[in-house]
């Protein structure tokens with residue numbers, strides 16, 4: 001699995017937005033943002049103006065859960081194109097798969113039987129997507145998935161928190177945990 005925050009934007013604009021409600025001094029807004037960030041029910045709406053673009057290569061069993069977040073958008077690599085372009089290797093799967101299954105898949109690919117390859121593709125198949133979301137959506141994901149049993153959620157959350165500029169708006173000042181070495185970091 002690989003997670004790279006390739007860009008973030010909107011912090012200054014979000015602070016300007018906060019200042020409008022009380023015509024307050026913009027210089028005081030970073031402190032106000034810290035106080036408002038943990039407060040839901042509308043108080044932390046400014047987090048919706050802060051946008052992240054995250055380049056993620058992850059197994060499809062993880063994407064299946066990530067896809068339940070509706071307030072975000074993704075552009076993805078086409079599995080149809082990828083699996084017919086070349087034979088697959090263990091590096092195409094999170095933590096590898098059974099060698100017999102891999103051999104069978106490559107039989108289908110060599111026979112150009114696209115539908116059979118697609119039907120038998122294991123959920124560990126890694127797919128790259130560009131995931132665009134607001135800090136608000138990321139905060140929701142952090143709160144819902146920080147104790148999740150899939151190690152990929154811990155890797156994803158840690159990797160994003162380590163790379164974004166305003167992680168404390170998400171964690172409320174908690175230390176950012178060290179990225180788990182148990183998750184493959186270079187795929």
Ligand SMILES: Cc1cc2nc3c(=O)[nH]c(=O)nc-3n(C[C@H](O)[C@H](O)[C@H](O)COP(=O)(O)OP(=O)(O)OC[C@H]3O[C@@H](n4cnc5c(N)ncnc54)[C@H](O)[C@@H]3O)c2cc1C
Pocket residue numbers: 068069070071072137140144145148
């Ligand atoms: C550990 C775990 C297990 C889960 N298991 C299941 C499961 O087995 N089956 C299942 O169906 N779900 C399951 N869920 C819930 C489901 O996957 C959630 O949809 C997902 O976590 C996204 O959360 P969300 O709706 O808060 O996020 P988002 O979709 O990003 O939405 C963010 C906020 O906007 C609101 N919102 C989004 N769309 C609308 C809308 N159209 N109208 C009004 N408000 C909207 C949401 O209510 C939420 O407050 C699980 C969640 C967790 C954390």
